[in-house]
Amino acid sequence: MSPRATLATTRRVLGQLRHDPRTIALLLVVPCVLISLLAWVYDGTPVFDRIGAPLLGVFPFVVMFLVTSVATLRERTSGTLERLLTMPIAKLDFLLGYALAFGILAVLQAALASSLSLFVLGLDVAGPAWLLVLVALLDALLGMALGLLVSAFAATEFQAVQFLPAIVLPQFLLCGLLVPRDDLPGFLHGISSVLPLSYAVDAMSTVTSSSTVGAGVVGDLVVVAGCIVLALTLGAATLRRRTP
Amino acid sequence: MVKNSESGGAAVVARELRVDRGGRRVLHDVSFTVPSGTVSGLLGPSGCGKSTLMRSVVGVQIVAGGSLEVLGSPAGSADLRSRVSYVTQAPSVYADLTVLENLRYFAALLGAPRGDVERVVAEVGLESHAALLTGSLSGGQGARVSLAAALLGTPELLVLDEPTVGLDPVLRRDLWALFHQLAERGRTLLVSSHVMDEAQRCQRLLLMRDGRILADDTPSGLLARTGTDDVEAAFLSMVDAQSSVTGNEVSA
Numbered sequence: 001m002s003p004r005a006t007l008a009t010t011r012r013v014l015g016q017l018r019h020d021p022r023t024i025a026l027l028l029v030v031p032c033v034l035i036s037l038l039a040w041v042y043d044g045t046p047v048f049d050r051i052g053a054p055l056l057g058v059f060p061f062v063v064m065f066l067v068t069s070v071a072t073l074r075e076r077t078s079g080t081l082e083r084l085l086t087m088p089i090a091k092l093d094f095l096l097g098y099a100l101a102f103g104i105l106a107v108l109q110a111a112l113a114s115s116l117s118l119f120v121l122g123l124d125v126a127g128p129a130w131l132l133v134l135v136a137l138l139d140a141l142l143g144m145a146l147g148l149l150v151s152a153f154a155a156t157e158f159q160a161v162q163f164l165p166a167i168v169l170p171q172f173l174l175c176g177l178l179v180p181r182d183d184l185p186g187f188l189h190g191i192s193s194v195l196p197l198s199y200a201v202d203a204m205s206t207v208t209s210s211s212t213v214g215a216g217v218v219g220d221l222v223v224v225a226g227c228i229v230l231a232l233t234l235g236a237a238t239l240r241r242r243t244p
Numbered sequence: 245m246v247k248n249s250e251s252g253g254a255a256v257v258a259r260e261l262r263v264d265r266g267g268r269r270v271l272h273d274v275s276f277t278v279p280s281g282t283v284s285g286l287l288g289p290s291g292c293g294k295s296t297l298m299r300s301v302v303g304v305q306i307v308a309g310g311s312l313e314v315l316g317s318p319a320g321s322a323d324l325r326s327r328v329s330y331v332t333q334a335p336s337v338y339a340d341l342t343v344l345e346n347l348r349y350f351a352a353l354l355g356a357p358r359g360d361v362e363r364v365v366a367e368v369g370l371e372s373h374a375a376l377l378t379g380s381l382s383g384g385q386g387a388r389v390s391l392a393a394a395l396l397g398t399p400e401l402l403v404l405d406e407p408t409v410g411l412d413p414v415l416r417r418d419l420w421a422l423f424h425q426l427a428e429r430g431r432t433l434l435v436s437s438h439v440m441d442e443a444q445r446c447q448r449l450l451l452m453r454d455g456r457i458l459a460d461d462t463p464s465g466l467l468a469r470t471g472t473d474d475v476e477a478a479f480l481s482m483v484d485a486q487s488s489v490t491g492n493e494v495s496a
Binding site for chain 2: 004005008009011012015016019020078079080082083084085086087088089241242243244
């Protein structure tokens with residue numbers, strides 16, 4: 001592992017994005033538009049204050065999942081991944097390089113959408129704003145790690161895109177945003193408890209209602225961080241230097 | 245510069261190398277050596293196993309049997325990653341980066357010295373395209389970007405899969421001259437081609453067909469042995485000789 005290879009990879013991924021300003025614009029603007037739309041739809045009701053913050057965590061999760069699964073699939077199919085794996089770069093450098101590049105983008109995205117929600121749309125959050133951005137960043141990294149993992153199981157970009165409804169939507173349905181997790185039938189509650197997005201949304205909900213950084217939030221974030229490490233480790237195992 | 249004492253002047257030594265892909269045998273127990281400091285050509289028709297053999301040498305191919313030693317270490321060893329460079333047949337560079345950005349990235353991974361990027365851009369004749377997006381270049385120019393990346397740093401063995409396909413004859417001549425300069429500096433080059441006339445430019449030849457090595461010789465040795473005037477005729481003569489042998493095996 002070497003910081004030089006990690007940072008070179010980060011710079012390279014950011015360079016690729018720089019040549020694709022439309023993707024950057026979509027990444028930054030779409031969450032802002034959606035959160036504004038949500039505030040408008042629920043204008044005059046308490047709903048926006050309840051689900052606004054959790055959604056600030058869901059957007060980066062979804063977006064990074066999609067971007068990473070397609071980007072990694074392109075590395076696999078274009079032969080660049082095979083070339084890299086014949087060169088002096090550790091798999092971890094490759095993964096961390098991507099994580100850092102997309103993490104920077106996720107922080108920008110979260111900061112922009114959170115600022116808009118708090119200062120313009122009047123989202124009422126008891127906890128500190130930096131915690132919103134931190135949870136959003138972890139959600140983005142979780143989406144990235146899962147996207148990287150599933151890209152190993154996709155042979156084409158069509159398949160990679162289909163993993164979004166397959167992997168992300170069930171987590172969205174069960175994460176407690178539509179129906180509070182405690183009100184779910186026992187079986188679904190059990191499934192919900194092993195899905196990482198549930199903990200990400202729980203953490204955001206706690207930030208919404210509590211002004212202190214309590215053990216609950218920390219516990220949720222530890223679970224999310226554990227899932228990130230697990231998915232990245234499994235993802236690293238799918239990067240093979242030797243192939244059939 | 246080249247450490248080859250372990251294998252007696254050979255950069256690559258393969259013994260009974262066997263590779264299966266998709267349930268089919270692609271390399272049938274092939275044995276060959278690539279002498280250090282030479283430009284060795286790997287020639288044969290499309291689909292004969294050239295790319296699989298090169299992938300094996302670089303260490304990205306899972307092999308089913310036999311032994312393969314590269315620069316004194318087993319193929320695919322971690323210490324070979326900065327000593328062996330590899331160009332795949334399809335350009336493996338980032339289409340959404342410029343030529344310079346691509347090369348700067350690979351140079352950073354190799355820890356190549358400053359100025360190396362400019363050197364390899366000049367070596368493949370892409371100075372006027374250096375600031376363009378790689379995806380906007382022609383197929384042959386994209387292939388040269390991929391080749392330039394393999395020239396970065398100081399690789400001791402360069403494994404080049406069809407690096408001159410689709411190139412202008414002037415550029416093709418210049419690249420072969422570059423390959424020979426590299427060999428004179430002690431580097432070893434293994435270059436594949438399906439164009440038989442490129443064989444004359446190599447110091448050693450490996451002729452392949454259907455996953456087997458037909459000949460491992462110098463161009464002149466091959467012509468003398470087969471009594472032919474050009475490599476294409478020599479290839480045909482070797483194929484005829486081999487098919488009569490295997491035909492006997494089948495009937496026996």
